[in-house]
Amino acid sequence: MSAYFVTGTDTDAGKTLVTSTLLATASAQGLTTLGLKPVASGSRVTPEGLRNSDALALQVQSMPPVSYATVNPWAFAPAIAPHLAASEAGQALNLCDIVTTVGATLAQxxxxxxxxxxxGGWRVPLNDREDFCDIPCAMGLPVILVVGLKLGCLNHARLSAEAIAADGLTLAGWVGSVVDPAFAAESARFADNLDVLKRTLPAPCLGVIPHLEQPSPETAQPFLSLPPLRPLETL
Known part of the structure; x- marks a missing residue:
């Protein structure tokens, strides 16, 4: 069993597309898969309860199938920072509860x-004292970084990689995701930016997803490769 934490250089960097595509790739190779989105804001009200589109995408790619509650135990309606959405809902996000729940799910x-x-990114708050990055830190998970390819991505990517290393975790790989098609339109300059990322980020590039008219695991799959599968240490 191999597990990774997926983070991004920013909101809308392409984390869910990358995560669901990696799961689909593994499933196509005959591997069992599980995608978790422990905390999600920006959820819609349904007869079954709050549902988040990112979490639903991961649920679809979890094989054998699992319940929505397994994928996304904390869902909030407002499309704002999760700790603020939780506060508006009269709840408080707690690192211990999240790590306990995720750890139990991985074990079971x-x-x-x-x-x-x-x-969002690496330092998004969970509450006044804890951040989302404390989840992989507490669980000792290697990290996959999704780099939203746009103007400013070099700084965002390198600072994120430095923060991951400073927190004592391994950056297992990174994925480029073209979020600004105009940025990729100038092929020579785009290639130069990718070259800088490949030279300066301390991990292999798992692929670069171009700007897709219809982004989905099916359309993105040709552009990605799986990270190394390694046993997950007992939590």
Missing amino acids: TPRDLSLIEGA
């Missing part, structure tokens, strides 16, 4: 590849 639902998707 062992899969060949499990991916835990964060929210």
